[in-house]
Amino acid sequence: MSTPFGVDLGNNNTVIACARNRGIDIIVNEVSNRSTPSLVGFGPRSRYLGESAKNQQTSNIKNTVENLKRIVGLPHNHPDFKIEEKFFTVPLVNHKADHGIAAKVKYLGQNKEFTATQLLAMYLDKIKDTALKETKGNITDICLSVPGWYTEKQRRAAADACRIAGLNPVRIVNEMTAAAVGYGVFKAADLPEDEYKKVAFVDVGHSSYQVSIAAIKRGELKILGAAFDKHFGGRNFDYAIAEHFANEFKTRYKIDVRENPKAYYRVLTAAEKLKKVLSANTQAPFNIESVMNDVDVSSSLTREELEELVEPLLAKLPVPIELALKEAGLKAEDLDSIEVIGGSSRIPAVKESISKVFGKPLSFTLNQDEAIAKGNAYICACHSPTVRVRPFKFEDYNQYTVSYFWDKEDNEDEDHLEVFPKGGLFPSTKVITLYRKGPSFTVEAKYTKPKELPKGTEHFIAKWTIGNVEPSANESSIAVKLKLRNDPSGFYIIESAHTVEEQLVKELIEPTPKAEGGEGADDEDEVAEPQYKEVKKLVKKADCTIEVVCAALPDAQLQKLIEEEAQMIMEDKLVADTEERKNQLEEYIYDLRGKLDDKYKDFASAQEVEKLSGLLNKAEDWLYGDGEDSTKAKYIAKYEELASIGNVIRGRFLAKEQEKKEQYRQKQEAAQAQAMAEKMAEQRKSAKTNGKDADGDTKMN
The missing domain is CATH 3.30.420.40 (ATPase, nucleotide binding domain)
Incomplete structure (x- = not known):
């Protein structure tokens, strides 16, 4: 799910x-x-x-x-x-x-x-x-x-x-x-x-x-x-502030941060922070250390000055x-x-x-x-x-007018239809009927009102080839119904297409209701025979094939990009895993070295300490030398080499710790048993004393 x-x-x-x-x-x-x-x-x-x-x-x-x-x-x-x-x-x-x-x-x-x-x-x-x-x-x-x-x-x-x-x-x-x-x-x-x-x-x-x-x-x-x-948007305010300070620094500090992309980016980042500070305060400082050529810059800006800078934007x-x-x-x-x-x-x-x-x-x-x-x-x-x-x-707002175009055939006056006008709501569907000779024809969708469009927008949206268009015998053309749709995602599509032909079909004739109180009104059990008439109707003949060329990536290209992305994900994961193994090795070296002088000093022989210390020093030199940019497998191998000795010493330490825990547990249990015995003895003594008082043997006036 x-x-x-x-x-x-x-x-x-x-x-x-x-x-x-x-x-x-x-x-x-x-x-x-x-x-x-x-x-x-x-x-x-x-x-x-x-x-x-x-x-x-x-x-x-x-x-x-x-x-x-x-x-x-x-x-x-x-x-x-x-x-x-x-x-x-x-x-x-x-x-x-x-x-x-x-x-x-x-x-x-x-x-x-x-x-x-x-x-x-x-x-x-x-x-x-x-x-x-x-x-x-x-x-x-x-x-x-x-x-x-x-x-x-x-x-x-x-x-x-x-x-x-x-x-x-x-x-x-x-x-x-x-x-x-x-x-x-x-x-x-x-x-x-x-x-x-x-x-x-x-x-x-x-x-x-x-x-x-x-x-x-x-x-x-x-x-x-x-x-x-x-x-x-906000970035326009950021650039207005950055340009203001770039001009100021050019005059005051004789540096032009526009010449250095990193310097200008730092000014832009500081400008964004200053803009946020001025949203809550009337004045804010502007300081950057070593922005360019080892020059430290400092200035300030008030909210009024900012509003003057961005006045053309606010307009x-x-x-x-x-x-x-x-x-x-x-x-x-x-x-x-x-x-x-x-x-x-x-x-x-x-x-x-x-x-x-x-x-x-x-x-x-x-x-x-x-x-x-x-x-x-x-x-x-x-x-x-x-x-x-x-x-x-909910229904959305169609921002641009879209028409569908087709090639004119005999006796056709129009070659297009404005289907989805600007201001219409979507999702929306419209069905049109075209008469075609077959075996195929094309339909195009285009933006048709350039004034509505952002400048430079391509008018072409998509082109469909409608196939399997076969007129009936003795007919020169056949009607094709197209279901045009502006779908929930705002895509302009032809959802379906099929041919229709005129056929004689039988249609039920609804019986005329009898007048109230008229003859036969009481004959409730009498059922009239249903009557039919033959009428001509457009009936679906066959589905048409639809092939589309649109702005979406072709399947083969999409699959190729999916595979490329998967490969890059694997490479990123390998790098992350390698870095994790490197950090793990580095951490183990320092951790084990510290414990050899502390927790593990009583659990390793002098020869073991000498050998392990040598291996730790050697691994550390390799890690910061040739092993700075090594492979995941080598980091694992180095770790396991150290762990093969370190884990033996660690095992002794853990065994001793377990032994101490067991001894402590036994002492606790013995102490608890002793306390319980003393408590029971005290209870028996108290019960005996209370019993004599009840009989009056030792009670004094």
């Missing part, structure tokens, strides 16, 4: 939630943090994922990849790439196979290229392992949230990354929808049963800013409108709010609540600006960091056959 598993993939940190213990729990990682850095690093011997990548980031900055969700599924020639490239410290290249984005890193001593999908899969594998260790359960099904502005190609890439990591993506859900679902489920007691409560959900994250307007009542949710700014806040309200057909005064989430919403200037746009106070009833993950875990639980959840129906 798979534990329902929800992942809020953040650009900076990722939060994991699981449905268990009659509720939703946040999963902590190996260092007990409730969120895990969204980082993938590469080293000479293994990969660094999550916390380990964060620990290595400063020293391994040219081989550490961040901002994973910003490049997954993105073509290398996309306009967003030029904006995103400056946020990366690794070289990003054009992947020849699919013209997507790949990171060029040094791994195992060789130059390697990994696609954005591979990088995300590596990170999700780490997240899966974290959940597996914490829950001790089976982790296969995942609900992964993505930004609402993700296109079909980006959603497919996210789903492929899940599969490479050995996960089954039961649903790819919009981040704001997941938060709204969490609100609808966990705040159900505050929701009306009949009328919809209109709630705005605002998420100011690390790299993007999203707004959704929802209509919610108990057990039901609809997203009425949604808008976003892909390039507004962008109203646009998505106004657009989302417009698409929902509502005004700010129509809203019942404004729920705000996202780490960057803690910035006072951001909160004030959002409240000013809505003209209402903000609500923070949801956990700003964990609301999306909890919504994801609930949605995943809804797909589990073994977990019972409270029923909750």
Whole structure:
């Protein structure tokens, strides 16, 4: 049984939630943090994922990849790439196979290229392992949230990354929808049963800013409108602060931290900390030791100065709010609540600006960091056959208009149909009928309103070849029914296709009811013979074959990447096991040497001590010399060589300790027996004395 598993993939940190213990729990990682850095690093011997990548980031900055969700599924020639490239410290290249984005890193001593999908899969594998260790359960099904502005190609890439990591993506859900679902489920007691409560959900994250307007009542949710700014978030504030201090240090200390990636990263990290301090204080210091060329820098910043720096950013806040309200057909005064989430919403200037746009106070009833993950875990639980959840129906908002196209045939006026318009709700299904000559034909899905799309988005979504189209005898064409679907994950698909033909069928004629009190009204036992008539109807003839070409990875390529990831996991495990064996050997050397002079000194002969001390010194010299980077097998062999003598001495020590315990136990038992005997004797003496008193033999007046 798979534990329902929800992942809020953040650009900076990722939060994991699981449905268990009659509720939703946040999963902590190996260092007990409730969120895990969204980082993938590469080293000479293994990969660094999550916390380990964060620990290595400063020293391994040219081989550490961040901002994973910003490049997954993105073509290398996309306009967003030029904006995103400056946020990366690794070289990003054009992947020849699919013209997507790949990171060029040094791994195992060789130059390697990994696609954005591979990088995300590596990170999700780490997240899966974290959940597996914490829950001790089976982790296969995942609900992964993505930004609402993700296109079909980006959603497919996210789903492929899940599969490479050995996960089954039961649903790819919009981040704001997941938060709204969490609100609808966990705040159900505050929701009306009949009328919809209109709630705005605002998420100011690390790299993007999203707004959704929802209509919610108990057990039901609809997203009425949604808008976003892909390039507004906490990292923009960090860079504004970092640039301010970079300019100051250039003038004051005559150093340009922009020339040194490690120095600039340290300034950026300090800028992020300062931003958080200024969220609670009006002034904060800014100090970095030996930032560059052995120069120590120090400065400070006030909250007012920060707000002046980010004024151009704050001016962008109203646009998505106004657009989302417009698409929902509502005004700010129509809203019942404004729920705000996202780490960057803690910035006072951001909160004030959002409240000013809505003209209402903000609500923070949801956990700003964990609301999306909890919504994801609930949605995943809804797909589990073994977990019972409270029923909750929800429909998402279609961000872009999609039409389906086909080749025109005789007497056809149209060659396409707008099937899923912007603003429609999904999941959604539409059935269309086409007359075709056969034996096959093609259908394409495309985005058809460029103004709605982010600049540079490819219009093509998918192409289907429909086969087994055979007209009946003496017929030039046959009707084909296609079931088009915008599925729960937001994918545009043709779910099924079959041919239909006109046939004569018998249809039952409903008897005309007799007039009240008319002739035969009392003949209850009289049953009329059923009457039938022949009518022409379209009847299913045969299922059609469907072959699809879409943004999802072909099966052969997907399998290859799954095998490559499995190989890298084995290599990482071998390195980890080798390091563990090395540490075990080092610990044993120091532990045994200390005990030879202490606990074991009375249990080893002079010859044994001399021999073992020589072996310990030799093993220590080897460990810090030729054995610094040895194999797992050699560490085990060295350990067993020392243990073969050390365990003999240890055995003598343990035997003596056991003997002492036995002697102590025997003394305790003897003491207890003596005490019991004395107690019984005292009781007999007391009983005898009490008996004489009762007879009055020794009682004195």
